[in-house]
Amino acid sequence: xxxxxxxxxxxxxxxxxxxxxxxxxxxxxxxxxxxxxxxxxxxxxxxxxxxxxxxxxxxxxxxxxxxxxxxxxxxxxxxxxxxxxxxxxxxxxxxxxxxxxxxxxxxxxxxxxxxxxxxxxxxxxxxxxxxxxxxxxxxxxxxxxxxxxxxxxxxxxxxxxxxxxxxxxxxxxxxxxxxxxxxxxxxxxxxxxxxxxxxxxxxxxxxxxxxxxxxxxxxxxxxxxxxxxxxxxxxxxxxxxxxxxxxxxxxxxxxxxxxxxxxxxxxxxxxxxxxxxxxxxxxxxxxxxxxxxxxxxxxxxxxxxxxxxxxxxxxxxxxxxxxxxxxxxxxxxxxxxxxxxxxxxxxxxxxxxxxxxxxxxxxxxxxxxxxxxxxxxxxxxxxxxxxxxxxxxxxxxxxxxxxxxxxxxxxxxxxxxxxxxxxx
Amino acid sequence: xxxxxxxxxxxxxxxxxxxxxxxxxxxxxxxxxxxxxxxxxxxxxxxxxxxxxxxxxxxxxxxxxxxxxxxxxxxxxxxxxxxxxxxxxxxxxxxxxxxxxxxxxxxxxxxxxxxxxxxxxxxxxxxxxxxxxxxxxxxxxxxxxxxxxxxxxxxxxxxxxxxxxxxxxxxxxxxxxxxxxxxxxxxxxxxxxxxxxxxxxxxxxxxxxxxxxxxxxxxxxxxxxxxxxxxxxxxxxxxxxxxxxxxxxxxxxxxxxxxxxxxxxxxxxxxxxxxxxxxxxxxxxxxxxxxxxxxxxxxxxxxxxxxxxxxxxxxxxxxxxxxxxxxxxxxxxxxxxxxxxxxxxxxxxxxxxxxxxxxxxxxxxxxxxxxxxxxxxxxxxxxxxxxxxxxxxxxxxxxxxxxxxxxxxxxxxxxxxxxxxxxxxxxxxxxxxxx
Numbered sequence: 001x002x003x004x005x006x007x008x009x010x011x012x013x014x015x016x017x018x019x020x021x022x023x024x025x026x027x028x029x030x031x032x033x034x035x036x037x038x039x040x041x042x043x044x045x046x047x048x049x050x051x052x053x054x055x056x057x058x059x060x061x062x063x064x065x066x067x068x069x070x071x072x073x074x075x076x077x078x079x080x081x082x083x084x085x086x087x088x089x090x091x092x093x094x095x096x097x098x099x100x101x102x103x104x105x106x107x108x109x110x111x112x113x114x115x116x117x118x119x120x121x122x123x124x125x126x127x128x129x130x131x132x133x134x135x136x137x138x139x140x141x142x143x144x145x146x147x148x149x150x151x152x153x154x155x156x157x158x159x160x161x162x163x164x165x166x167x168x169x170x171x172x173x174x175x176x177x178x179x180x181x182x183x184x185x186x187x188x189x190x191x192x193x194x195x196x197x198x199x200x201x202x203x204x205x206x207x208x209x210x211x212x213x214x215x216x217x218x219x220x221x222x223x224x225x226x227x228x229x230x231x232x233x234x235x236x237x238x239x240x241x242x243x244x245x246x247x248x249x250x251x252x253x254x255x256x257x258x259x260x261x262x263x264x265x266x267x268x269x270x271x272x273x274x275x276x277x278x279x280x281x282x283x284x285x286x287x288x289x290x291x292x293x294x295x296x297x298x299x300x301x302x303x304x305x306x307x308x309x310x311x312x313x314x315x316x317x318x319x320x321x322x323x324x325x326x327x328x329x330x331x332x333x334x335x336x337x338x339x340x341x342x343x344x345x346x347x348x349x350x351x352x353x354x355x356x357x358x359x360x361x362x363x364x365x366x367x368x369x370x371x372x373x374x375x376x377x378x379x380x381x382x383x384x385x386x387x388x389x390x391x392x393x394x395x396x397x398x399x400x401x402x403x404x405x406x407x408x409x410x411x412x413x414x415x416x417x418x419x420x421x422x423x424x
Numbered sequence: 425x426x427x428x429x430x431x432x433x434x435x436x437x438x439x440x441x442x443x444x445x446x447x448x449x450x451x452x453x454x455x456x457x458x459x460x461x462x463x464x465x466x467x468x469x470x471x472x473x474x475x476x477x478x479x480x481x482x483x484x485x486x487x488x489x490x491x492x493x494x495x496x497x498x499x500x501x502x503x504x505x506x507x508x509x510x511x512x513x514x515x516x517x518x519x520x521x522x523x524x525x526x527x528x529x530x531x532x533x534x535x536x537x538x539x540x541x542x543x544x545x546x547x548x549x550x551x552x553x554x555x556x557x558x559x560x561x562x563x564x565x566x567x568x569x570x571x572x573x574x575x576x577x578x579x580x581x582x583x584x585x586x587x588x589x590x591x592x593x594x595x596x597x598x599x600x601x602x603x604x605x606x607x608x609x610x611x612x613x614x615x616x617x618x619x620x621x622x623x624x625x626x627x628x629x630x631x632x633x634x635x636x637x638x639x640x641x642x643x644x645x646x647x648x649x650x651x652x653x654x655x656x657x658x659x660x661x662x663x664x665x666x667x668x669x670x671x672x673x674x675x676x677x678x679x680x681x682x683x684x685x686x687x688x689x690x691x692x693x694x695x696x697x698x699x700x701x702x703x704x705x706x707x708x709x710x711x712x713x714x715x716x717x718x719x720x721x722x723x724x725x726x727x728x729x730x731x732x733x734x735x736x737x738x739x740x741x742x743x744x745x746x747x748x749x750x751x752x753x754x755x756x757x758x759x760x761x762x763x764x765x766x767x768x769x770x771x772x773x774x775x776x777x778x779x780x781x782x783x784x785x786x787x788x789x790x791x792x793x794x795x796x797x798x799x800x801x802x803x804x805x806x807x808x809x810x811x812x813x814x815x816x817x818x819x820x821x822x823x824x825x826x827x828x829x830x831x832x833x834x835x836x837x838x839x840x841x842x843x844x845x846x847x848x849x850x851x852x853x854x855x856x857x858x859x
Contacts, residue, residue, distance in 0.1 A: 073789055
């Protein structure tokens with residue numbers, strides 16, 4: 001039986017990498033196209049705006065409506081565009097998700113691929129620039145999205161904590177950019193940015209589905225490699241434990257609950273052997289419902305409905321967060337700090353350690369069952385020069401010892417205590 | 425037990441195994457070859473709308489506080505020895521969860537290893553309630569936080585206002601989670617009563633999606649059920665109050681700390697199964713309604729792009745249809761700076777399709793999209809099982825959909841719009857930014 005966790009890798013053009021995982025397990029086929037740029041204040045807004053403008057039409061389907069209808073006729077083919085922040089990178093993504101030909105009796109994969117190609121390389125333009133009316137409309141929407149961040153309290157509180165932790169650094173940037181930068185984006189600047197990204201930035205293409213690697217390579221080599229100029233290598237994400245003094249920030253908002261977020265930093269990079277030790281540290285602390293935060297903050301003290309922590313391996317960042325009654329701030333903070341301290345000192349049972357390792361192993365194996373899981377698992381490592389198959393990650397997480405958790409924790413510091421305080 | 429049956433749906437590449445035990449429990453396997461994950465659920469036909477019911481063998485209705493089905497769902501995880509089932513699963517490397525809807529409660533677990541142990545545990549804890557005054561009081565604290573969190577969410581707040589504006593007395597207006605006031609009235613006695621009423625196997629279904637054998641599933645379930653000694657039981661009656669045609673309130677508005685107004689435009693009507701109509705015919709009619717909505721409100725329409733290009737739709741555009749016994753409604757929603765234009769143009773487009781019929785080409789596209797959506801659901805066991813269970817509790821067969829999608833015609837859509845898009849059947853709910 002072939003190892004399902006391995007992607008067939010081919011280089012299509014300078015720094016254009018193709019990864020294909022043929023499988024008949026899914027009813028749909030996915031093609032995901034990622035363009036990576038460094039996060040920079042003057043670039044982030046332009047980059048984030050691009051996919052939205054590109055979805056407004058292509059050479060053959062020059063309006064959003066026409067493009068949407070073309071995709072709909074292909075049995076709900078989905079053309080997606082988005083933007084992500086992976087460490088100190090801004091990554092633009094374009095994907096096609098389409099039913100496998102054999103379930104609809106039509107060659108929808110090839111037709112869908114053509115739509116994706118046009119959306120990426122031939123968005124509708126006039127005189128070498130994007131259409132001014134489309135750009136203006138998408139700018140308005142983007143500004144709306146930036147303003148809407150405050151509506152989603154967990155996301156907002158987590159973002160604000162990160163912003164405080166990394167102030168002055170690229171990672172503090174909001175992934176969509178600032179209102180001013182969006183306002184300043186012109187149709188011509190966007191077109192230049194579009195060309196520059198496709199010609200000179202690293203590109204990764206993933207295909208998962210019922211496809212033959214050789215055929216898909218030939219089709220994609222023609223369709224998606226495009227013209228390449230001097231390719232710019234991206235420097236690795238900066239990962240450091242920070243200055244060491246704890247910053248406290250409280251911000252008031254008219255809302256019913258409060259959100260308490262504790263930000264921790266480490267110098268353990270994604271490629272570091274202790275990376276899995278830190279992952280397990282986070283898991284014991286707040287990755288699961290058996291974890292210390294959920295058990296102690298929610299189940300024992302009834303202080304919160306949500307109490308978890310998350311680990312960003314690309315940036316060496318852990319956020320522990322809970323949605324609490326504002327009058328219970330000190331009580332909740334004390335309990336959360338005690339859980340961090342206990343975990344860091346190795347005060348957890350073998351059972352907790354074992355359950356956490358198992359929990360991650362299950363999560364990894366489940367990634368094999370979803371297209372996104374397979375792609376993002378690989379991409380996360382690939383970006384920092386240390387791609388891993390799911391099989392490799394399984395082995396590494398299974399081997400994490402108590403000592404590795406404590407050692408990883410010793411290289412991790414509490415950086416910021418952020419409180420989004422609800423006031424009536 | 426009924427003889428285990430297997431049905432194969434080649435057009436979907438899906439195999440479905442099914443049997444019904446003597447105690448009435450339905451057991452279903454949705455086979456997923458090659459999947460690592462086993463997604464198991466144990467569901468009861470019981471949800472937030474069931475605040476009034478007549479127990480089998482009784483004649484008088486029982487009324488319980490709103491939010492009790494969801495409260496009960498939270499409480500089943502707790503064990504007499506102070507442990508929590510979530511914790512036990514989590515330590516096995518499995519992900520447990522549960523959710524409560526208007527007419528269903530689903531307990532689930534997603535695991536890779538230890539399938540037998542995971543399923544055993546699921547069957548056991550759901551059938552073995554443990555409520556005390558203390559643990560009920562403690563849960564009230566947690567659920568209060570969950571309620572408050574929901575009230576801080578503008579979409580949720582607008583949705584509550586919509587259902588409370590649309591319906592006078594039909595239980596479709598009940599908030600599944602209840603209110604701070606209603607959940608304070610929940611006691612351990614009421615919880616036991618609801619559990620006893622609705623968690624009888626004849627009101628429940630076990631589903632497994634994954635790469636396992638049906639023999640094994642049946643063997644595990646039968647071994648769990650045998651010693652429990654369930655007796656056959658009559659049906660639970662759920663009295664449905666007569667709901668007026670007109671909505672209770674046509675406009676509802678509330679202020680919140682949001683960056684942009686959020687608006688929901690809802691229309692109510694009836695979409696019940698008719699006298700003499702087969703389940704299949706009814707199902708076809710429902711699909712016709714769904715496709716009509718997509719053809720009028722979907723993202724391929726001129727209406728959508730016109731609202732989008734003019735900035736009337738700022739974001740979070742969506743629409744949906746909810747159908748219950750005795751009442752149904754559909755809605756369109758968006759963040760919009762011009763809620764009035766959104767309301768008027770959505771209504772005009774619906775009225776135009778009601779009077780002039782649904783566009784054939786858009787209806788055909790909607791049909792193709794639905795075929796694609798069904799295939800998407802098959803790749804996603806969580807979604808698939810949810811669809812399967814919600815169809816089952818409404819007396820429908822999910823897998824019939826693929827064939828029915830070849831049989832629907834736009835006229836069904838027009839009929840549906842004629843029922844719903846009428847004067848006095850619309851509620852507009854808005855959340856506006858606090859100054």
